[in-house]
Amino acid sequence: xxxxxxxxLSPFCRKVRLSLAEKRIEVKLEDERYWEQSVEFLRRxxxxxVPVLRIDGKMLTESAAICEYLEEVYPEPALMPKDPxxxxxxxxxxxxxxxxxxxxxxxxxxxxxxxxxxMGRGFPDSGNVKSGARAxxxxxxxxxxxxxxxxxxxxxxxTLADFAAAAHLSSLDYISDVDWNRSELVKDWYAKxxxxxxxxxxxxxxxxxxxxPPHYADLDF
Amino acid sequence: xxxxxxxxLSPFCRKVRLSLAEKRIEVKLEDERYWEQSVEFLRRxxxxxVPVLRIDGKMLTESAAICEYLEEVYPEPALMPKDPxxxxxxxxxxxxxxxxxxxxxxxxxxxxxxxxxxMGRGFPDSGNVKSGARAxxxxxxxxxxxxxxxxxxxxxxxTLADFAAAAHLSSLDYISDVDWNRSELVKDWYAKxxxxxxxxxxxxxxxxxxxxPPHYADLDF
Numbered sequence: 427x428x429x430x431x432x433x434x435l436s437p438f439c440r441k442v443r444l445s446l447a448e449k450r451i452e453v454k455l456e457d458e459r460y461w462e463q464s465v466e467f468l469r470r471x472x473x474x475x476v477p478v479l480r481i482d483g484k485m486l487t488e489s490a491a492i493c494e495y496l497e498e499v500y501p502e503p504a505l506m507p508k509d510p511x512x513x514x515x516x517x518x519x520x521x522x523x524x525x526x527x528x529x530x531x532x533x534x535x536x537x538x539x540x541x542x543x544x545m546g547r548g549f550p551d552s553g554n555v556k557s558g559a560r561a562x563x564x565x566x567x568x569x570x571x572x573x574x575x576x577x578x579x580x581x582x583x584x585t586l587a588d589f590a591a592a593a594h595l596s597s598l599d600y601i602s603d604v605d606w607n608r609s610e611l612v613k614d615w616y617a618k619x620x621x622x623x624x625x626x627x628x629x630x631x632x633x634x635x636x637x638x639p640p641h642y643a644d645l646d647f
Numbered sequence: 648x649x650x651x652x653x654x655x656l657s658p659f660c661r662k663v664r665l666s667l668a669e670k671r672i673e674v675k676l677e678d679e680r681y682w683e684q685s686v687e688f689l690r691r692x693x694x695x696x697v698p699v700l701r702i703d704g705k706m707l708t709e710s711a712a713i714c715e716y717l718e719e720v721y722p723e724p725a726l727m728p729k730d731p732x733x734x735x736x737x738x739x740x741x742x743x744x745x746x747x748x749x750x751x752x753x754x755x756x757x758x759x760x761x762x763x764x765x766m767g768r769g770f771p772d773s774g775n776v777k778s779g780a781r782a783x784x785x786x787x788x789x790x791x792x793x794x795x796x797x798x799x800x801x802x803x804x805x806t807l808a809d810f811a812a813a814a815h816l817s818s819l820d821y822i823s824d825v826d827w828n829r830s831e832l833v834k835d836w837y838a839k840x841x842x843x844x845x846x847x848x849x850x851x852x853x854x855x856x857x858x859x860p861p862h863y864a865d866l867d868f
Contacts, residue, residue: 472789473747485730489709491738498731510719511705517712526694568693
């Protein structure tokens with residue numbers, strides 16, 4: 427069986443978990459305290475990051491490269507369109523969330539409030555938290571603008587772009603940092619993706635010391 | 648003709664320039680002062696980053712998504728292998744350089760020494776410069792280890808992974824921050840890639856106030 431070394435609230439790991447689950451690839455999850463950079467873990471991934479996926483007798487790293495690999499080797503159901511323009515738009519949006527959204531929002535809210543404490547690296551920096559809380563509004567508005575033109579973020583079908591976005595937002599929702607009242611379109615989109623069977627394991631996540639709010643796993647939030 | 652909005656020393660722009668040149672796609676380069684975040688530029692790319700490529704009547708952003716698009720629409724010469732394992736390895740290494748190497752080295756050396764001054768954001772932080780100078784050694788050793796097993800970074804043929812790595816190293820070489828004596832294997836690899844016609848425009852770059860050292864454009868460095 428495939429094995430995923432992960433950290434439950436990591437959006438990069440969640441994106442891979444969603445891809446695996448949507449493609450019905452069974453996987454055993456192993457919590458990884460990657461920040462301790464143990465020799466054993468660095469042997470699995472010299473980059474020292476999660477996710478690390480053991481599959482098909484190989485050890486794969488880098489979430490975007492893993493998702494493209496899964497798409498090529500386990501093509502059903504497809505999480506990327508077939509045409510180059512559609513594929514470009516998926517990849518652009520995955521990068522938008524994993525780079526820009528991550529730098530401006532996830533690293534400023536989730537990492538300050540949760541990761542720092544879990545890793546024993548002190549208290550949240552309030553300047554960062556304020557900046558993240560400001561930036562997420564702009565990103566939710568951008569998503570609402572996309573969803574006003576399209577059924578899903580990258581077009582008319584659900585793709586990896588939706589999983590990348592849902593991975594970040596679900597991790598932030600675990601700490602109640604998403605204002606779902608800001609946009610009906612974004613809320614409806616999240617309700618659709620949240621109700622998929624692939625999302626169940628994510629809604630069941632529990633971080634010791636950080637109980638999720640009741641709305642987190644509620645499909646009618 | 649295609650048009651690329653870029654910053655000459657940006658490794659992300661250089662990776663795209665190398666792909667375009669290797670595929671013999673003519674492009675007009677437009678210097679972009681992206682850090683000023685002009686309204687006109689943000690209209691081209693709401694993410695506010697370079698490169699932005701105008702091609703085939705579209706405006707494309709995110710260097711990795713651009714390179715995958717070019718690979719799909721202009722497949723010759725191929726810069727990715729055909730098999731999923733080979734493609735995975737290329738994508739893993741592109742992410743290694745554009746994420747890990749960028750965070751640990753490029754942002755600590757190039758951005759401190761050049762970008763800060765060009766953008767009028769003060770003086771280099773000596774702690775960052777020291778940390779970058781330390782980290783590049785480890786990365787050169789990792790490259791040497793790969794090249795001891797393979798002709799090119801991702802395998803037996805030249806790929807986007809080599810362009811990603813050469814994009815970062817060439818920008819750092821412009822400010823003499825690469826110790827080519829550290830590894831004969833890495834030096835030979837760089838000599839091979841540097842001598843390609845696709846590299847010419849990069850070797851001709853000039854940043855006002857930062858003249859390149861004589862070895863920068865020398866094929867026999």
